[in-house]
Amino acid sequence: MTYESVNPSTGKLLKTYPEISDAQLEQALATAAAAFGQWKNVGYEQRAVIIHKAAALMQRHVDDFARLATQDMGKRISEARGEVTFSADILSYYAKHAEKDLAPKKLHPKVGKAHMQASPLGVLFCVEPWNFPYYQLARIAGPHLMSGNTVVVKHAGIVPQVAIAFEQLLLDAGAPKGVYTNLLISHAQSDRVIDDPRIAAVCLTGSVAAGRSIAARAGQNIKKTSMELGGADAFIVLEDADLDKAIPWAVWGRMFNAGQTCCASKRFIVLDAIADTFLARFRAALEALQPGDPMDEATTHGPLSSEAALVQLLGQVDVAVKHGARVVMGGKRMDRPGAYMQATILTDVAKDNPAFRDEFFGPVAMFFRVKDEAAAVALANDSDFGLGGCVFTRDAERGLRVATAVETGMMFINNIDWSDAELPFGGIKASGYGRELGDMGIQEFVNWKLVRTANHAAPA
Numbered sequence: 001m002t003y004e005s006v007n008p009s010t011g012k013l014l015k016t017y018p019e020i021s022d023a024q025l026e027q028a029l030a031t032a033a034a035a036f037g038q039w040k041n042v043g044y045e046q047r048a049v050i051i052h053k054a055a056a057l058m059q060r061h062v063d064d065f066a067r068l069a070t071q072d073m074g075k076r077i078s079e080a081r082g083e084v085t086f087s088a089d090i091l092s093y094y095a096k097h098a099e100k101d102l103a104p105k106k107l108h109p110k111v112g113k114a115h116m117q118a119s120p121l122g123v124l125f126c127v128e129p130w131n132f133p134y135y136q137l138a139r140i141a142g143p144h145l146m147s148g149n150t151v152v153v154k155h156a157g158i159v160p161q162v163a164i165a166f167e168q169l170l171l172d173a174g175a176p177k178g179v180y181t182n183l184l185i186s187h188a189q190s191d192r193v194i195d196d197p198r199i200a201a202v203c204l205t206g207s208v209a210a211g212r213s214i215a216a217r218a219g220q221n222i223k224k225t226s227m228e229l230g231g232a233d234a235f236i237v238l239e240d241a242d243l244d245k246a247i248p249w250a251v252w253g254r255m256f257n258a259g260q261t262c263c264a265s266k267r268f269i270v271l272d273a274i275a276d277t278f279l280a281r282f283r284a285a286l287e288a289l290q291p292g293d294p295m296d297e298a299t300t301h302g303p304l305s306s307e308a309a310l311v312q313l314l315g316q317v318d319v320a321v322k323h324g325a326r327v328v329m330g331g332k333r334m335d336r337p338g339a340y341m342q343a344t345i346l347t348d349v350a351k352d353n354p355a356f357r358d359e360f361f362g363p364v365a366m367f368f369r370v371k372d373e374a375a376a377v378a379l380a381n382d383s384d385f386g387l388g389g390c391v392f393t394r395d396a397e398r399g400l401r402v403a404t405a406v407e408t409g410m411m412f413i414n415n416i417d418w419s420d421a422e423l424p425f426g427g428i429k430a431s432g433y434g435r436e437l438g439d440m441g442i443q444e445f446v447n448w449k450l451v452r453t454a455n456h457a458a459p460a
């Protein structure tokens, strides 16, 4: 396998990068391990100078970084800029807050005194997806470098320009060589990295299939992992919802990043009393989107990340329809060059339809009508995934009740404002385990060591 940048809005191959050799990989791991020996002893203050500098460089060169994301995976340029800025914010946040999040915790034993103290684990191996090519890297680099770990990163094969630019960013900011290392490696090499005794822990953001393979391998090596996998989040609309607010969120929830977001709204579950109105307005709003070149600011509907992603999504829609789903709108590739999928709404997806349990990673919404709140919650929970979800209602108490009853790692009431530097992100069930970001995220890969001092005699 090679790392290729192919512009999905044109299909044009921009750049190819060969995988590194086994000897280069060995050198990279040795450098990362040696760097850990130094970096773990560098104080928070010194680490923060470097991470703050990286954030400032990102802010200064937003357009340059954003363009690479748009070229590699087709993200609309305004979204790419937003992602770069957010990534810089994440770096800054951890530069500022890591020391507080990892401060020793005093305990109160009956005898003597005790505390927990955090220390980094070592070299982390991080496998990352293409859909938020900077944010995903900032999400590991900010917290885990600030905690004193070093990281070696395998980014997705289709975003090599971004992968290389981010590594260069940290070097430009003054990170010693080996603190952050981008690895252009194959899956077989990735397996060997997981086995390598110099790797302390492994984290993945990606598909369930990748999670099964990587978590199993790490498990055989008794290495800690965190898994951020797929999702089929419910967008629940109760009959008292403010549709003027809910409809724009529904469009954003399904169409942001051309629908390629783990925690995108994928199942729209709407109470009967309001279902027809919601569906008509949702459809009209989707029809108003403007497909076009993702570099054009006027475009509101960009391409998918690759031709392969489009072919897979079209195949899933076909399977859904063969098993009885009805296409209310869209369902086809657009009649234009590039990997463009029509905004699509499917209804009548029965429980025995394979689509019912599937993740549609693109602009395909499944629409369900239900009789009441309890049925909405039951349907939301009838999923193999458990990442996020949201509920729209004017009644704060009902909102909280539904948010509590839905079995996921994250719930949003009257919004789907998924991610903030300080908010833990992650799921349950097939969506994975562990958290990234927030105080939980930064604590995921540290050793909380118990230290107890007591000078009494040993029991007889």
Ligand code: NAP
Binding pocket: 127, 128, 129, 130, 131, 132, 154, 155, 156, 157, 158, 186, 187, 188, 190, 191, 205, 206, 207, 208, 209, 210, 211, 213, 214, 227, 228, 229, 230, 231, 261, 262, 263, 359, 361, 387, 426, 431
């Ligand atoms: P993917 O195929 O699993 O790829 C993700 C990363 O894993 C890529 O770097 C990929 O490398 C690597 N990979 C896959 N199989 C591997 C293996 N056996 N050994 C080593 N590396 C392996 O996922 P995707 O389809 O590109 O991304 C979309 C998926 O990620 C969706 O399911 C989405 O929901 C999920 N996601 C989850 C979150 C979250 O936070 N929960 C966030 C974003 C995305 P190659 O590219 O070289 O194959």
